[in-house]
Structure formats: structure tokens, C-alpha cells
Amino acid sequence: MPDLIREVGRRRTFAIISHPDAGKTTLTEKLLLFSGAIQLAGTVKGKKGGKFATSDWMDIEKQRGISVASSVMQFDYREHVVNLLDTPGHQDFSEDTYRVLTAVDSALMVIDAAKGVEEQTIKLLNVCRLRHTPIVTFMNKYDREVRDNLELLDEVESVLNINCAPVTWPIGMGKTFRGVYHILNDQILLFKSGEGRNDVSEIIEGLDNPRLDELFPLEIEQTRMELELVRGASHPFDLEQFLAGSLTPVFFGSAINNFGVREILNALVDWAPAPAERDATSRAVAPTEEKFSAFVFKIQANMDPRHRDRIAFLRVCSGQFERGMKFKHLRLGREIAANSVVTFMAQGREQVEEAYAGDIIGLPNHGNIQIGDSFSEGEVLAFTGIPYFAPEMFRIVRIRNPLKIKQLQKGLQQLGEEGAVQVFKPLNGSDLILGAVGVLQFEVVASRLANEYGVDAMFEPITIYTARWVSCPDSKKLAEFERALENNLARDAANSLAYLATSRVNLDLTRERWPDIVFHATREHA
Numbered sequence: 059m060p061d062l063i064r065e066v067g068r069r070r071t072f073a074i075i076s077h078p079d080a081g082k083t084t085l086t087e088k089l090l091l092f093s094g095a096i097q098l099a100g101t102v103k104g105k106k107g108g109k110f111a112t113s114d115w116m117d118i119e120k121q122r123g124i125s126v127a128s129s130v131m132q133f134d135y136r137e138h139v140v141n142l143l144d145t146p147g148h149q150d151f152s153e154d155t156y157r158v159l160t161a162v163d164s165a166l167m168v169i170d171a172a173k174g175v176e177e178q179t180i181k182l183l184n185v186c187r188l189r190h191t192p193i194v195t196f197m198n199k200y201d202r203e204v205r206d207n208l209e210l211l212d213e214v215e216s217v218l219n220i221n222c223a224p225v226t227w228p229i230g231m232g233k234t235f236r237g238v239y240h241i242l243n244d245q246i247l248l249f250k251s252g253e254g255r256n257d258v259s260e261i262i263e264g265l266d267n268p269r270l271d272e273l274f275p276l277e278i279e280q281t282r283m284e285l286e287l288v289r290g291a292s293h294p295f296d297l298e299q300f301l302a303g304s305l306t307p308v309f310f311g312s313a314i315n316n317f318g319v320r321e322i323l324n325a326l327v328d329w330a331p332a333p334a335e336r337d338a339t340s341r342a343v344a345p346t347e348e349k350f351s352a353f354v355f356k357i358q359a360n361m362d363p364r365h366r367d368r369i370a371f372l373r374v375c376s377g378q379f380e381r382g383m384k385f386k387h388l389r390l391g392r393e394i395a396a397n398s399v400v401t402f403m404a405q406g407r408e409q410v411e412e413a414y415a416g417d418i419i420g421l422p423n424h425g426n427i428q429i430g431d432s433f434s435e436g437e438v439l440a441f442t443g444i445p446y447f448a449p450e451m452f453r454i455v456r457i458r459n460p461l462k463i464k465q466l467q468k469g470l471q472q473l474g475e476e477g478a479v480q481v482f483k484p485l486n487g488s489d490l491i492l493g494a495v496g497v498l499q500f501e502v503v504a505s506r507l508a509n510e511y512g513v514d515a516m517f518e519p520i521t522i523y524t525a526r527w528v529s530c531p532d533s534k535k536l537a538e539f540e541r542a543l544e545n546n547l548a549r550d551a552a553n554s555l556a557y558l559a560t561s562r563v564n565l566d567l568t569r570e571r572w573p574d575i576v577f578h579a580t581r582e583h584a
């Protein structure tokens with residue numbers, strides 16, 4: 059038991075989030091480099107911008123180095139075991155990207171300081187807010203011309219609705235980037251550009267140190283002035299507020315130059331929370347409970363096309379996982395012997411020998427595992443808080459060969475249950491509508507329908523803005539709503555009723571007209 063407490067206490071499980079091109083891949087690589095998990099830069103970063111055959115994950119993995127396989131990475135840092143989960147962007151953006159955030163205890167937000175807060179960051183942060191996930195912020199690319207520091211913080215506060223507590227503060231930028239002032243330690247960390255782990259060339263004690271006036275009088279004067287303003291306008295770091303998700307410590311640096319990376323790692327280890335309790339339908343489950351339990355937050359298909367297998371990603375919630383152990387798959391009511399469970403190290407996949415709360419393990423299966431499934435030893439536990447998210451893109455499905463309608467329905471039913479895409483059946487009409495949050499999901503579904511179900515499907519655009527699951531405590535009112543708006547209503551794979559809004563205005567008006575109906579942007583796993 060003391061071992062279990064120690065193992066849980068030294069775990070940190072976080073997601074790295076950003077808008078594409080902010081430097082997420084670069085920073086991931088540097089985190090691995092600083093932890094000693096990889097020796098050389100260039101191992102994680104794969105080719106970018108190319109278009110990949112989405113059905114062939116092996117090929118994607120080959121072309122991108124390990125970037126796809128490495129959507130989960132585990133490494134050690136200062137006596138801690140760190141699990142880093144990627145949130146794929148670019149053409150990989152999908153509902154999984156959101157759901158990854160349900161499996162972590164904190165998140166690292168990377169912002170391109172030349173651009174500020176961008177769209178994908180806003181979306182991901184909104185999902186973090188659902189669980190009050192603590193956020194650490196990294197303002198990247200100070201070796202370039204960037205925006206005004208105070209303006210950047212202001213934007214984070216107003217757009218993302220989170221208080222900022224700068225922990226470091228940049229001195230200069232671009233060609234005159236000199237380093238950062240560590241506000242809590244009253245130290246100046248001098249910047250030296252270039253690769254390698256020698257990130258800081260020198261540390262100077264005290265902001266008033268006259269050496270600074272000798273080294274870079276202009277920039278230090280500016281920094282001192284800014285800091286006066288910062289002290290008045292921003293918030294001091296407060297651990298409790300950080301843990302409650304209402305305040306984010308902000309660090310400045312340049313990932314490509316390794317600058318600021320060590321401070322981030324230290325913040326994650328020192329401040330970010332160890333795995334906490336997780337809610338199941340019957341009770342909350344503590345991470346230090348002896349019995350093993352876990353839930354599925356992501357399924358990746360066809361990682362190995364020779365086997366057509368799928369990997370279910372499980373977040374361990376309690377107990378100790380050991381190779382070969384048996385646990386129950388609650389939905390199917392069956393016991394599983396976990397012999398070939400894999401873990402995800404910086405350099406690739408390995409067999410798991412043991413795992414604890416906070417760790418992510420991969421369970422190969424043939425399609426019988428769904429998003430949100432729970433596994434446990436002994437007591438039946440069904441974890442909550444692994445939602446489906448309202449789709450933002452929609453397509454009508456058509457098939458070239460009408461004789462394949464049965465296969466199409468079966469295929470979409472299974473892909474819907476697995477969480478690859480959402481499938482809506484309108485109350486009126488026989489068309490099926492697919493909903494996703496990223497276009498990649500449609501491509502994956504088209505290719506899987508063809509390969510696994512022999513269905514040649516076409517997807518056509520349809521004017522739907524978003525979906526909202528609806529409920530009402532008064533069943534009469536709900537029935538009335540259903541009759542009045544049946545042309546806009548559909549049922550999803552779990553038979554839940556959803557309103558398909560044609561525009562934002564349409565959604566707002568419907569809400570106003572039906573004040574008793576509750577419109578939900580997420581739906582819990584059935």
C-alpha cells in the first residue's frame with residue numbers, strides 16, 4: 059500500500075494543447091530532451107504539411123517519425139513519472155482531440171506570442187474548463203518579433219477567461235531577446251540561442267543588479283517598467299487558484315532554442331496535481347484504492363493493417379495494473395486477461411509490466427471496446443465524465459450501391475459506437491447524417507467503410523451549424539417540442555435526441571422559444 063501511494067503521488071499526467079504551428083511538437087521534443095527520454099533533437103518532429111493516406115496508420119507513423127504513435131508518451135523527470143498526451147491538430151483534429159482532455163490532470167497551453175490566442179486553443183481550453191483542469195501557459199517564440207507582453211496576457215485573460223500569473227517575464231524580444239526575469243526567484247536567466255541542453259547561459263541574481271545595466275541597459279529598463287505595471291495589473295501565483303483552474307502560471311521562452319523548457323517541466327512536477335479521485339456512477343474512486351480500474355478515452359484503428367486491430371487507450375484510475383492480470387469489461391460483462399497490453403514510451407510502444415493511476419495503457423481489441431467503457435477488478439464501476447462533443451461539421455451519407463444499405467447501417471452503427479464519428483438519424487426522412495469536429499473523421503470513416511464493410515459511400519455537404527442534445531424534466535413538453543420541430547430533430551447512435559440547428563441564430567431563437575428544453579453541448583457516454 060505505501061508503494062501505491064508513492065507511485066500515484068509521483069505521477070503527472072498532462073495534455074499539451076495549442077493552435078497548429080504554435081510550437082507544440084517542438085516543445086514536446088524539448089520536454090523529452092530535458093527529461094533525458096531522448097538524446098537528440100529531431101526524433102519526435104516528423105514531416106509536416108503533407109497529406110497522408112488516413113487509413114494507413116503505419117505509413118503515417120513512418121512518414122512522421124513517431125508523431126502518431128507518440129500521441130501518448132511516458133518519461134521520468136526528477137523522481138516523477140510524467141505522462142504527456144498530445145492533442146492532434148492540423149488535419150488530425152477530431153473528437154478524440156477533445157476527449158484526450160478528459161484523461162489528464164492538467165494541461166500545458168502553448169501560445170505563439172506573435173499571434174496570441176488562436177481558434178483551436180480557445181476550443182481546447184473550453185473543454186478543459188468543463189473539468190476545471192489546471193493550465194500552465196508557455197508563451198513561445200521570443201527569439202522573434204512578438205506582440206506586446208501585457209497585451210498578450212490581457213488577451214488570454216479576456217478571451218480564455220482565466221487569470222494570468224506571470225512566473226517569468228521576458229527581457230526584449232527577437233534579435234534583442236536577452237532572457238527572462240524569474241519573478242518568484244528574483245533571478246535573471248540569460249538567453250543563449252541554439253540547440254542543446256545548456257538552455258541558460260548564466261543566472262544573475264536580482265532585478266536591480268547593476269550588471270544588467272551594463273549588459274543591456276535599454277531592455278532591462280523596459281523590463282523594469284513593465285514589471286511595475288505587471289505587479290499592479292496581473293495576479294500573483296496562487297497554487298490553490300491554479301489547482302482550481304481559475305489562474306494560469308505564465309512562462310515565456312523559445313522552444314526551438316530550449317529556452318524556458320526546464321521551468322515548464324519544474325512547474326508541472328512541482329505544481330501540477332497528481333492523479334485525483336474520479337467519479338463513477340456509484341461513487342468517487344480514489345487513485346490509491348488497491349483494486350484496478352480504468353476507462354477508455356480514445357480508440358485508434360488500424361495501427362497495424364496486418365491485424366486490423368484497434369488500440370483502446372485506457373486511463374488507469376486506481377490500483378496497480380500487472381501484465382496478465384484479469385479484470386472485467388463492464389459493458390459486456392466479460393472478464394479480460396490483459397496479456398498484450400502496451401505502454402507508450404518516447405521511443406515507441408512497449409509491453410506494460412505495471413501501471414498506476416494516471417498512466418495510459420493500450421489494449422488491443424477487435425472492435426468490441428467503445429469510448430467511455432470502464433474496466434475494473436471486483437466491484438462494478440462505471441466512470442463518468444467521458445463525453446461526446448457537439449459536432450461542428452456535418453455530411454449526408456449516400457451510397458453508390460443501394461444493395462449495401464444494410465452494411466452501411468451496420469458499419470455506421472459500429473463506427474458511431476466506437477466514437478470515430480457521430481451518426482444521426484433524422485426523425486423525418488431516411489438519410490443518415492454524420493457529425494464530426496474535424497474533417498479527418500469523415501476521411502477515416504469513408505476508408506473504414508470501404509475496407510471493413512465493403513461500402514462505397516459518398517458524403518455530401520448539408521447546412522447544419524451544430525447539434526445540441528436536448529432534454530426536459532417535463533416529458534409532455536419534450537413530446538410537444540418533438541412534434542413541433544421534428545424536421546430539425548434526430549437520434550444519435552445511442553438513441554439520444556438531438557436538435558440540429560441550421561445556424562447560430564436558429565439555435566438562439568429555438569432556445570428562446572422553448573425555455574423549458576435544456577440544450578446540451580456534450581452527451582455523456584450511455
Ligand code: G4P
Pocket residue numbers: 076077078079080081082083084085106198199200201202311312313314315
Ligand atoms: P505545432 O506542433 O504546434 O504545429 O508546431 P511546431 O512545433 O511544428 O512548430 C511550428 C513552427 O514554428 C516550426 O517551423 C518550428 O520550427 C517553429 N518554432 C517552434 N518553436 C519556435 C521558437 O521558439 N522560435 C521560432 N522562431 N520558431 C519556432 P516551420 O518552419 O513550420 O517548420 P520547420 O521547417 O522548422 O520544421
